[in-house]
Amino acid sequence: MISEIKSNNYSVFFDKKLEALDDFLNSNSYSKVFVLTDRNTGEYCLPVFKRYLPKLTEYDLIEIDPGEENKNIDFCIGIWKMLLDFGADRKSLMVNLGGGVITDIGGFAASTFKRGIDFVQIPTTLLSQVDASVGGKTGIDMDGVKNIIGTFAQPKAVFINSSFLSTLDDRQITSGFAEMIKHGLIYDYDYFKQLKAISPKEINDQLVRRSVEIKNDVVTKDPTEKGLRKILNFGHTIGHAIESYSLANDSFPLLHGEAIGAGMICEAYLSHRLNGLPLEALNEITDYVKSIFPVYSFGEGIYEDLFAYMRNDKKNTSGNIGFALLKQIGTCEFDIYVRQEDIKESLDYYCSFN
Numbered sequence: 001m002i003s004e005i006k007s008n009n010y011s012v013f014f015d016k017k018l019e020a021l022d023d024f025l026n027s028n029s030y031s032k033v034f035v036l037t038d039r040n041t042g043e044y045c046l047p048v049f050k051r052y053l054p055k056l057t058e059y060d061l062i063e064i065d066p067g068e069e070n071k072n073i074d075f076c077i078g079i080w081k082m083l084l085d086f087g088a089d090r091k092s093l094m095v096n097l098g099g100g101v102i103t104d105i106g107g108f109a110a111s112t113f114k115r116g117i118d119f120v121q122i123p124t125t126l127l128s129q130v131d132a133s134v135g136g137k138t139g140i141d142m143d144g145v146k147n148i149i150g151t152f153a154q155p156k157a158v159f160i161n162s163s164f165l166s167t168l169d170d171r172q173i174t175s176g177f178a179e180m181i182k183h184g185l186i187y188d189y190d191y192f193k194q195l196k197a198i199s200p201k202e203i204n205d206q207l208v209r210r211s212v213e214i215k216n217d218v219v220t221k222d223p224t225e226k227g228l229r230k231i232l233n234f235g236h237t238i239g240h241a242i243e244s245y246s247l248a249n250d251s252f253p254l255l256h257g258e259a260i261g262a263g264m265i266c267e268a269y270l271s272h273r274l275n276g277l278p279l280e281a282l283n284e285i286t287d288y289v290k291s292i293f294p295v296y297s298f299g300e301g302i303y304e305d306l307f308a309y310m311r312n313d314k315k316n317t318s319g320n321i322g323f324a325l326l327k328q329i330g331t332c333e334f335d336i337y338v339r340q341e342d343i344k345e346s347l348d349y350y351c352s353f354n
Ligand SMILES: NC(=O)c1ccc[n+]([C@@H]2O[C@H](COP(=O)([O-])OP(=O)(O)OC[C@H]3O[C@@H](n4cnc5c(N)ncnc54)[C@H](O)[C@@H]3O)[C@@H](O)[C@H]2O)c1
Pocket: 038, 039, 040, 041, 044, 045, 066, 067, 068, 071, 098, 099, 100, 101, 102, 104, 124, 125, 126, 127, 128, 131, 132, 133, 134, 135, 136, 137, 138, 146, 147, 164, 165, 166, 167, 168, 169, 172, 175, 176, 256, 257
């Protein structure tokens, strides 16, 4: 059974057999089809893709190394070169089969090759299914700064097949769960309470769909993040800085969702101190998020590094560091500019749990 959510000029299909993708390919005469995977999705997901699309006999496979550290210009150049060498033209299609790294770098490479070819997203991690594949943010990291190069480019379609999650490890499932928690905190208290009642491994199609609905409600109203869409960035001003620091300094860096978990605790603190979030709500959020994600251990010695990353956040204006902060659980406000000393206090709050 296929269900569909309509987004900005494209649809998100929930489809256990990729029949919607089969229909999409049959109703669009693309000159060539390119499939972008990483090594893991090539191993675990490509066989599923091929099983459901027996008529797709002709495609060129582009495979990159997995991991956040590879969401960079060098791998992007490699993808562009493959498109060039294999004769991609403006009527070609890029199929991004992977997690958020693949949907981000693949969407960026496709949206810039020959000034843009069509691409579709087939998200294969929980995080990419509930967040990364929807909304048209594409991009790569540079000099350790998250998503500093990129485009707003809408896919032609998104095809979500929850069976891909069966080969995803628990840590990756929990990482994606962070974005679902975020959706509840910024938009739907009842949804947050539903998530609190289960463990990340107990997620189901209905909860995945609810997260996509929430993200889609927001991005259809503000596709290029001029205002409202910034609420989807709750936890990310500090979370991205922690993720970038960990990527640059840790042998086994935090995953995106783990860093956002830390960021959400810090930004819930700022929501309480500066935006009226009740103390009991701050405690509820802190206690719950700490129960899902181990506290990342750091101290004041890295604060300057974190501030340097935050100074590159895309929500900033004229050097003022921008945040989306909660008013209450389920309601989030944006374009709140926070002084460095207040940010430091939120980091002290988080580090007090070490
Ligand atoms: N564009 C957006 O709106 C948006 C939203 C949220 C996050 N992001 C970005 O997404 C990235 C994180 O995405 P992610 O968490 O999916 O990471 P990821 O793409 O690195 O995937 C995580 C790991 O799981 C492996 N994998 C993927 N699917 C698998 C499967 N079905 N079975 C087994 N292994 C599988 C991958 O090879 C990788 O090793 C970050 O770069 C983040 O900035 C973008």
